[in-house]
Amino acid sequence: MLRSLSAKAIVPVAVAVTGFVVVCCILLYSVMKTDMTNDATVQATNLANTIVKSTRYAMLKSDRETLSNIIDNIGGQHGVETVRIFNKKGLIMVSKDHAEVGQFVDKKTAGCIGCHAGAVPKASFRAMEQARTFTNARGSAVLAITAPVYNEPECFNADCHFHPPEQKVLGTLDIGLDQAPLISALGVMRNRMTIFSLMILVLTVGGVAALLRRNVFMPIKSLSNFTEKVVHGTIGQDFPRCGGEIEGIASNVRTIAEELNKAKTELDKR
Amino acid sequence: MEDPTVTTTAQEAPAGNWNRDQLRQAALVKISKFEALANKGLIMIAGFLAISIAALRDFDFLPSVPLSVLAFLGPPPSANMISAALVFYCFSAIILILAKMMSGSNKYGGLAHLGYLSGFYLFYHFAAAMERNFWAVFAAGMTILALEEYHLWIYCAEEIRKERETLAELGGGNGKAPNFKR
Numbered sequence: 001m002l003r004s005l006s007a008k009a010i011v012p013v014a015v016a017v018t019g020f021v022v023v024c025c026i027l028l029y030s031v032m033k034t035d036m037t038n039d040a041t042v043q044a045t046n047l048a049n050t051i052v053k054s055t056r057y058a059m060l061k062s063d064r065e066t067l068s069n070i071i072d073n074i075g076g077q078h079g080v081e082t083v084r085i086f087n088k089k090g091l092i093m094v095s096k097d098h099a100e101v102g103q104f105v106d107k108k109t110a111g112c113i114g115c116h117a118g119a120v121p122k123a124s125f126r127a128m129e130q131a132r133t134f135t136n137a138r139g140s141a142v143l144a145i146t147a148p149v150y151n152e153p154e155c156f157n158a159d160c161h162f163h164p165p166e167q168k169v170l171g172t173l174d175i176g177l178d179q180a181p182l183i184s185a186l187g188v189m190r191n192r193m194t195i196f197s198l199m200i201l202v203l204t205v206g207g208v209a210a211l212l213r214r215n216v217f218m219p220i221k222s223l224s225n226f227t228e229k230v231v232h233g234t235i236g237q238d239f240p241r242c243g244g245e246i247e248g249i250a251s252n253v254r255t256i257a258e259e260l261n262k263a264k265t266e267l268d269k270r
Numbered sequence: 271m272e273d274p275t276v277t278t279t280a281q282e283a284p285a286g287n288w289n290r291d292q293l294r295q296a297a298l299v300k301i302s303k304f305e306a307l308a309n310k311g312l313i314m315i316a317g318f319l320a321i322s323i324a325a326l327r328d329f330d331f332l333p334s335v336p337l338s339v340l341a342f343l344g345p346p347p348s349a350n351m352i353s354a355a356l357v358f359y360c361f362s363a364i365i366l367i368l369a370k371m372m373s374g375s376n377k378y379g380g381l382a383h384l385g386y387l388s389g390f391y392l393f394y395h396f397a398a399a400m401e402r403n404f405w406a407v408f409a410a411g412m413t414i415l416a417l418e419e420y421h422l423w424i425y426c427a428e429e430i431r432k433e434r435e436t437l438a439e440l441g442g443g444n445g446k447a448p449n450f451k452r
Contacts, residue, residue: 008424012371012417016364019413023360026406027353034349034402 005220009212014205021197029193033186040143040182041131048130048147048175051083055173059149068094074175081142082176085149088169105174133179141179146172219246226250230257294440297433304433307378308426311419314380318387318411325391325407328400340396349399353406356390360410367417376425380418387411 051074058067067085075083075096084095090105132144149171223246230253324331363383370377390407394400 011420012368015413015417015420016368019409019416020360020364022409023406023413024357026409027357027403030402030406031350031353 006209006212006217009216010205010209013208014201017204018201021200025193025197029190032189036182036186040177040179041145044143044145044175044177045130045147047177048145048173051175052147052149052173055085059170064094071096079178079181080175081136081140081178082144082174085171085173087171088167093171136176141183142176143179143182144174144176146174148172219244222246223250223253227253230254233261290440294437297436297440301430301433304426304429308423310378311380311415311422314384315412315415315419317384318415321384321388321391322404322408322411325395325400325404329391329395343396346393346396349394349397349403352390352393352397352399353403356403356406356410359386359390360414363414364417367414367421371421371424374425376429378418378422380415380422383411383414383418387414 051070055067055070057063058070071083071085071094074080080096082096084092084097084100086092086105090107092100092103092105095101130145130147132146134142134144136142148169151167151170227250363379363386366379387407387410390410391400391404394403394407
């Protein structure tokens, strides 16, 4: 079957088009997924920085009640899985989950180890280094951002505060955002690309197959039937009317057969 | 890459009188060579699958490259650049294979493609982008090697058919060299 004329014409085209479209779709999806994930990370980092700025005054005044209220309100937003602020030692000062207030975070976990790997923790990092992803207890994918709370002149010059100017980082805000909307958007995009690719494949391979069948395979089949009749001595008028080279071949075969018939008839008469 | 062990029938048309058995023997040898050549593509596909399995594990069984070597090599290209090169390579390779099919060439480039595809796996490995792009290289490799194999298989099937016709001619021949030109 693979050695037939139609297979020889269609299989390479089908394999080439299918393979190339699949490769392009996978790469395109990969690039778009990376871009969308990076955008989500940048937006989450901006949100974390906004929260740090919003809570700055409450922290400066050491107003725990206001700070806790702000964190509770932010934590109540749809899509915010975790939000907490811990000090330089890792002691959780305020959190959406009130049960974890007063506990220490593990510096060896993902998101902390990036800065705490060496003897001296890093005091600054790029936006992408602030992000980590994990799956929480409910099975949801979470994008978490750690935003440092830096020591500023207003902090170490205030009368009530005790942070020395040498201390660069006072604490860290940790916020975890549900990635379900991003995953859902990626899934929709993947499905659309799959449908689009299938439509391209059907159109391309189907189009090539239909045109080859109409213009090549059917005329060749007619020619084959016609020559078979000629071989068996039937020279009818029904040679293939398909135009082009194939009709020319049919006409030539018919002429040859007629000449042979004439010669044979003359020989028989003698 | 042309296989030097297999030549076309037209090239080997003997000039003088040949013993019929010798000709038959030569045709049989050529048939077995073409049969072996037709399987070459499958060996390349098997090799590619083995490399892909290693790449799927991100070459975790290989020892780490020394930092001095990595420093000498410099930073890897970005994943987007590698992907662009992969698309360009895949497109060019498919066009070249289709062109070979059109011209009826017996050249087989499976080994070179195996090298290029392994190179892409390595580049993605060093760019830490293997997980996202593994299936793209795999799909490109399977497409290119499947086309190469199909082309080689069709070519060898055609040559074997010619040799079998020659054998059939020799069955009722006069012992002189048959006309190999078709």
